[in-house]
Amino acid sequence: MAYKEVTVKQPLLLTVLPYVSIAAFFIVWEFAVSSGVIPNELLASPSQVVSTFIDKLSNPNPDGAVMATHAWTSVQEAFIGYLLALLVGIPLGLAMGWFNVVEGLFRPIFELIRPIPPIAWIPLTVFWFGIGLAGKVFIIWIAGIVPCVINAYVGVRMTNPTLIQMARTYGANDWQIFTQLCIPSSLPMVFGALQLALAYCWTNLVAAELLAADSGLGFLITMGGRLGRPDIIVLGMICVGISGAIIGFIIDRVEKKLLAGIRR
């Protein structure tokens, strides 16, 4: 069933509008700072941020590391924490959704831990893991595991009960229903968790790097604050924002590809 392909034209205004909006934002910002409406000690202008960025590509001063090192450190921490959150959180959530014993064991503890903000774990983390990579990964893991467990759990719970009955009439046992029915039908929710958990991990990165660090994007922001350098602060913030958006975009594409057959 192949249909003829046509290009659907969008009004020019709608195509251009997002670019106009971004351009206007930066122009107003640049003008506000360079004209002195906002004092330069409080906010850096976009052009200053760009020149700091170019400088920081090769210059480790004043904060001790070049841009690439900061970015790499952060990506490493975030991804280890993120992957561990997925590895533990999704199977746990799926199992909680199907096996009443697992739900009974883990749900109460999970509900107690869930409302505690990841930052609140920082002091204990220092006791347990010191100030190295492990501690930061732990904070990020705590942040990421919550949406993984919740989404996987809800995904399994939302499995159409008549489908489960249908599978039983075809002779499926509990394990077959779990693996061949509940898990596939929970996938859209689980993929939602991939996005959500990444967002949680990435936003808690800055908090995790409040732990003593010598590099990382969050560390860069903190250092910018200590050194009274708004250009470095803004540079760090923009880097966290842009790289988070890029990773989110990639996951979104992967999700759409994998779910092409599942979505109706």
Next chain:
Amino acid sequence: MAHKLKLHCDNVSKTFIQKGNQEVPVIRDVTLDVYENEFLVILGPGQCGKSTLLKIFAGLETPDTGYVTLDGQPIVGPGPDRGIVFQGYMLFAWKTVRDNVELGLKLRNIPKSERRDIGQHYIDMVGLTGFENHYPHQLSGGMKQRVGIARAYANSPNIMLLDEPFGQLDAQTRMFMQKETARIWEQERRTVIFVTNNIDEALYLGDRIILMEGKLPGTIKTSYDIDLPRPREHTNIDLLKLRATITDNTELVL
């Protein structure tokens, strides 16, 4: 007709608990015999317990009193000896037509080549040849239900249980699917219990119609034998006479 007894339903009653503490009697004292290779239609309006009765046959509900036997063996739970076709199709959205049809075979660990052959036979039978690798969302409602029917047949059940299978189809497709159901039944004889609220569907398909009371708890009101040749015409005069009789009988209830 000295047919062999297939399914025996003995004095079955069922009460649901609603909102925690309200008792809703759904079925009361239903006794019913179904014979081998018979096409039995259970006809009744909405909310008369007919689907619950079918679920009891399927083993998805247990009766409060009474019992049901299939080939002399009591029904204690769901099993592949009964092929069920659901109103809402109930296909796996992430599996192709072929994989959906082969579901029961795969669950019973039938080797792949054999599975392919059986699956293909029933895909051909319901007229879905060429759509083996399509996903359910690419199919129309009628085609989805064909998959549901092929899936049930492929499991080589002892008896087919169809729960308002065409309830979600438009009138045109519905008539066409009735024709197809009759054709398939002639081609591969099985004992069929077909639940519907549509009197024309019942008359077109059934060897026998069990008419249920139009209110809860569901009881059997009466039964009609339809001794008319197939393929039938909806406009056949004897059929229309019987239709009038049943309609009169139904209106007394309402």
